[in-house]
Amino acid sequence: MFNKFIRSMLLATLLLAVSIPMLAYAQQPVLNVYSSRHYGTMEAPFVAFQEATGIEVRVSAGTPNDLLERLTAEVDQGGRSVADVFLAIDAGVLEMAAQRELLQPIQSDVLDANIPVELRDPEGYWYGLSKRIRTLVYNPANVTAEELASIQTYADLGTATWADRVCVRPASHTYTVALMSSLVFHLGEDDSLTAFTNLSNNVTRYITSDTSIITAVAAGECDVAFVNHYYLARLANGSNDDKAIYDAVRIHFMQQGEGQTGAFFNVNSAGVVVNAANYDNAVRFIEFMSQPEMQASNPEAFVGSNYEYPVNPEAELHPTLATWGEVKFDTVYPLWEYGNLQARTIELLDEAGFGFTEN
Numbered sequence: 001m002f003n004k005f006i007r008s009m010l011l012a013t014l015l016l017a018v019s020i021p022m023l024a025y026a027q028q029p030v031l032n033v034y035s036s037r038h039y040g041t042m043e044a045p046f047v048a049f050q051e052a053t054g055i056e057v058r059v060s061a062g063t064p065n066d067l068l069e070r071l072t073a074e075v076d077q078g079g080r081s082v083a084d085v086f087l088a089i090d091a092g093v094l095e096m097a098a099q100r101e102l103l104q105p106i107q108s109d110v111l112d113a114n115i116p117v118e119l120r121d122p123e124g125y126w127y128g129l130s131k132r133i134r135t136l137v138y139n140p141a142n143v144t145a146e147e148l149a150s151i152q153t154y155a156d157l158g159t160a161t162w163a164d165r166v167c168v169r170p171a172s173h174t175y176t177v178a179l180m181s182s183l184v185f186h187l188g189e190d191d192s193l194t195a196f197t198n199l200s201n202n203v204t205r206y207i208t209s210d211t212s213i214i215t216a217v218a219a220g221e222c223d224v225a226f227v228n229h230y231y232l233a234r235l236a237n238g239s240n241d242d243k244a245i246y247d248a249v250r251i252h253f254m255q256q257g258e259g260q261t262g263a264f265f266n267v268n269s270a271g272v273v274v275n276a277a278n279y280d281n282a283v284r285f286i287e288f289m290s291q292p293e294m295q296a297s298n299p300e301a302f303v304g305s306n307y308e309y310p311v312n313p314e315a316e317l318h319p320t321l322a323t324w325g326e327v328k329f330d331t332v333y334p335l336w337e338y339g340n341l342q343a344r345t346i347e348l349l350d351e352a353g354f355g356f357t358e359n
């Protein structure tokens with residue numbers, strides 16, 4: 001009788017010991033994100049997701065390629081990564097992750113409704129969540145209207161007009177490689193090599209930060225450059241010193257004419273990692289970022305926190321972006337092709353003598 005009592009007590013204690021951690025586990029849903037966004041590790045939209053869902057977001061930050069290599073190593077070793085979501089600032093990296101079987105396709109009516117087909121992978125491996133244009137910034141004091149009119153395509157900065165007047169980011173950076181891959185796509189390898197050679201001959205300085213590039217253009221150190229649009233919007237909405245830099249330069253969207261392909265852009269995009277431990281939370285995170293509230297232009301929103309263009313057609317543009325007018329985006333070069341051309345683009349840039357470091 002006594003033994004039976006002891007036994008049942010022991011069993012109850014054991015059950016309690018097992019169920020407490022299980023209960024704690026069930027109450028602590030988490031989501032692990034590998035993020036190459038470099039705008040503060042724990043961003044406002046991630047906090048908004050935590051608050052709305054009770055799911056704790058844990059972020060590991062790094063460059064797109066570093067995170068891609070980390071994912072590859074983890075999945076190769078143990079079949080799964082710590083990461084549930086891979087968030088990258090470049091569609092090419094997401095596409096490479098899909099090709100390396102590091103992501104899994106997802107089917108979501110929410111994502112299909114919120115994100116146009118040209119901004120997501122046809123098989124559902126990744127979804128674009130915001131758009132960033134890489135385009136021309138120029139100094140209006142040093143560039144005439146006629147000179148400006150001569151720049152229609154990205155290759156036009158290679159003409160004699162622009163000798164020693166161009167600042168660019170080195171070819172070691174994703175921003176440059178992705179942009180230049182669009183020339184390879186549109187012009188083919190031979191003409192791209194010529195374009196890269198001509199362009200690199202006109203470069204006066206290679207600079208590794210877009211904000212520093214804009215500052216150099218404002219100071220007259222160079223007259224024209226390629227930058228991501230949101231760096232200009234940041235300056236426009238920054239301190240008085242920032243505003244002074246913004247006022248000294250102008251943005252110019254490329255390839256906007258009739259029959260032209262539109263401005264090169266990239267997407268902040270996200271995919272669910274293969275065998276993700278927190279699969280449901282991962283899908284929910286991507287869906288959350290695609291809804292109108294997170295696509296809005298306020299600083300707490302995914303899109304607004306970095307002055308990007310929304311992918312969800314329901315969302316309004318930030319006032320600064322609205323002042324720049326309508327933009328035609330280059331969707332002729334499909335986002336899912338970005339990954340395929342990166343390696344070859346780097347080889348061609350190298351062959352053309354394009355700089356890979358700051359000078």
Ligand SMILES: [Fe+2]
Nearest residue numbers: 038089210228
């Ligand atoms: Fe950036």
